[in-house]
Amino acid sequence: MTEAMEYDVVVVGAGPVGENVADRARSAGLSVAIVESELVGGECSYWACMPSKALLRPVIARADARKVPGLRAAVQGPLDVPAVLANRDAFTSNWKDDGQVEWVNGIGADLHRGHGRLAGTKRVGVTTPEGREVVLTARHAVAVCTGSRAAVPGLPGVAGAGVWTSREATSSPRVPDRLVVVGAGVVGSEMATAYQALGSKVTLLIRGGRPLPGMEPFAGELVADALTEAGAVVRTNSSAASVERDGDEGPVTVVLETGERIEADEVLFATGRAPRSEDIGLETVGLTPGQWLDVDDSLRVDGHDWLYAVGDINHRALLTHQGKYQARVAGDAIAARAQGVPLLETDRWGMHAATADHAAVTQVVFTDPEVASVGPTLEQAERAGLRVRAVDQDMGAVAGAALYADGYTGRARMIVDLDREIVVGMTFAGPGAGELLQSAAVAVAGEVPIDRLWHAVPPYPTISEVWLRLLEAYRG
Numbered sequence: 389m390t391e392a393m394e395y396d397v398v399v400v401g402a403g404p405v406g407e408n409v410a411d412r413a414r415s416a417g418l419s420v421a422i423v424e425s426e427l428v429g430g431e432c433s434y435w436a437c438m439p440s441k442a443l444l445r446p447v448i449a450r451a452d453a454r455k456v457p458g459l460r461a462a463v464q465g466p467l468d469v470p471a472v473l474a475n476r477d478a479f480t481s482n483w484k485d486d487g488q489v490e491w492v493n494g495i496g497a498d499l500h501r502g503h504g505r506l507a508g509t510k511r512v513g514v515t516t517p518e519g520r521e522v523v524l525t526a527r528h529a530v531a532v533c534t535g536s537r538a539a540v541p542g543l544p545g546v547a548g549a550g551v552w553t554s555r556e557a558t559s560s561p562r563v564p565d566r567l568v569v570v571g572a573g574v575v576g577s578e579m580a581t582a583y584q585a586l587g588s589k590v591t592l593l594i595r596g597g598r599p600l601p602g603m604e605p606f607a608g609e610l611v612a613d614a615l616t617e618a619g620a621v622v623r624t625n626s627s628a629a630s631v632e633r634d635g636d637e638g639p640v641t642v643v644l645e646t647g648e649r650i651e652a653d654e655v656l657f658a659t660g661r662a663p664r665s666e667d668i669g670l671e672t673v674g675l676t677p678g679q680w681l682d683v684d685d686s687l688r689v690d691g692h693d694w695l696y697a698v699g700d701i702n703h704r705a706l707l708t709h710q711g712k713y714q715a716r717v718a719g720d721a722i723a724a725r726a727q728g729v730p731l732l733e734t735d736r737w738g739m740h741a742a743t744a745d746h747a748a749v750t751q752v753v754f755t756d757p758e759v760a761s762v763g764p765t766l767e768q769a770e771r772a773g774l775r776v777r778a779v780d781q782d783m784g785a786v787a788g789a790a791l792y793a794d795g796y797t798g799r800a801r802m803i804v805d806l807d808r809e810i811v812v813g814m815t816f817a818g819p820g821a822g823e824l825l826q827s828a829a830v831a832v833a834g835e836v837p838i839d840r841l842w843h844a845v846p847p848y849p850t851i852s853e854v855w856l857r858l859l860e861a862y863r864g
């Protein structure tokens with residue numbers, strides 16, 4: 389027998405984004421059901437942000453410490469791998485979601501465990517783990533927050549070779565002796581950095597000319613140099629053509645397009661993401677299964693006034709903080725529409741428009757060195773038709789950087805919109821760069837005029853003084 393329940397809002401997927409849509413809608417007094425088929429907290433908590441950063445934190449801290457005179461000698465030893473893995477396990481709560489379930493209960497939303505599928509307008513069917521069917525009807529809105537999964541290319545041999553994706557790389561109880569990483573986007577670069585420092589002999593296969601192809605070229609070059617210096621083999625213009633595993637437990641061989649064979653204990657495919665939308669009932673509302681969902685700036689799916697798609701699933705910016713930002717915008721828009729507010733603030737930078745998704749996406753890549761960026765790169769800004777100037781600065785040239793690390797190597801690039809005299813993009817690549825980024829995010833999202841930034845005086849002696857050098861270089 390099918391159970392039926394009614395709520396103001398039904399959220400499908402309790403990752404960080406679904407949780408935040410639910411929270412925002414609850415704060416506005418709406419009743420909310422949230423459906424989850426795996427663990428409440430989603431990819432980010434268990435197989436992405438948290439475990440990967442727990443693996444990387446000691447790696448980066450040691451790399452930084454090794455550059456400090458007087459401290460260097462004390463940190464020459466290997467990492468305590470069991471302790472690092474145990475800390476990673478603690479950050480994932482050992483892949484248990486009790487704490488997050490408590491949080492959902494605390495905000496007063498109803499959690500429905502099971503696989504959710506749209507079942508026509510404003511309806512979601514849930515197949516519970518016990519095989520029951522529950523139909524949830526939404527009075528106002530359904531928010532699809534089902535996220536993304538690893539996209540692995542269908543190369544010969546891949547299906548039966550037990551290859552790693554980001555899930556295995558972030559949850560493995562062992563550090564393989566030899567690891568081939570295919571793909572050097574964010575996941576590939578971070579996991580190559582982590583595993584090389586944890587004791588694997590890493591070979592990084594890059595299809596193009598450098599890691600992190602979506603970022604300023606110098607960033608990827610610095611990361612490639614550091615990986616090579618750490619002992620990894622970084623191979624550019626190299627593509628995997630097939631994979632072979634010797635038995636179930638034996639070594640794995642990656643065959644390159646040139647025919648060359650590389651043997652390893654594990655191979656990680658870090659080759660991008662695919663939408664989790666193939667089995668969520670999109671066909672019942674006239675949409676095509678398996679696609680990313682296109683949305684407007686209030687996160688509403690094109691052509692459906694009750695359907696929202698928030699977070700990775702809309703492919704605007706596959707980052708937890710951007711997804712949570714979208715969730716705040718979507719939750720507020722759902723609440724305003726439910727209350728019959730006649731006119732939403734959907735103009736650029738309005739309360740109901742996720743404008744930062746276009747103009748001020750922030751990202752920190754936790755490699756050694758860290759890479760932090762906001763807004764477009766030079767190439768992206770030019771492609772968007774902006775009249776811009778790039779200003780570059782050696783981050784190592786400021787006193788704060790010299791104190792931070794002996795021989796500090798890093799570079800910053802500021803992208804100035806020449807017509808509006810504002811900073812539209814910034815990239816910092818260097819030790820400690822991640823914590824610098826929010827200053828640039830404020831400048832970019834605030835569209836602060838360069839003349840006013842001149843009065844934002846960076847404290848001495850911090851790495852932030854690179855701001856002053858950039859502004860001096862721009863103003864002449």
Ligand SMILES: Cc1cc2nc3c(=O)[nH]c(=O)nc-3n(C[C@H](O)[C@H](O)[C@H](O)COP(=O)(O)OP(=O)(O)OC[C@H]3O[C@@H](n4cnc5c(N)ncnc54)[C@H](O)[C@@H]3O)c2cc1C
Nearest residue numbers: 401403404405425430431436437504535699700706707708
């Ligand atoms: C290795 C790695 C490291 C990362 N590190 C960072 C980082 O440091 N910083 C950062 O900002 N971003 C990082 N990301 C990206 C980040 O993980 C994602 O952007 C974020 O998890 C997206 O959140 P989401 O809620 O949209 O989707 P998800 O976290 O994928 O959550 C979706 C949820 O929906 C559930 N679900 C799916 N289908 C259904 C269904 N039919 N019914 C019910 N439930 C369903 C899933 O089980 C899941 O719990 C990383 C990604 C990876 C792979």
Ligand SMILES: NC(=O)c1ccc[n+]([C@@H]2O[C@H](COP(=O)([O-])OP(=O)(O)OC[C@H]3O[C@@H](n4cnc5c(N)ncnc54)[C@H](O)[C@@H]3O)[C@@H](O)[C@H]2O)c1
Nearest residue numbers: 541571572573574575576595658659660661706752753754
């Ligand atoms: N610190 C962070 O913020 C963080 C960390 C990890 C992941 N993420 C997010 O997760 C998302 C997924 O990361 P990702 O690294 O999987 O994707 P990505 O799109 O960043 O990189 C995938 C890389 O794989 C390459 N590639 C694709 N197919 C290939 C093939 N057949 N052979 C060789 N190379 C191939 C691509 O050229 C690309 O460089 C990203 O959007 C990222 O923003 C963020």
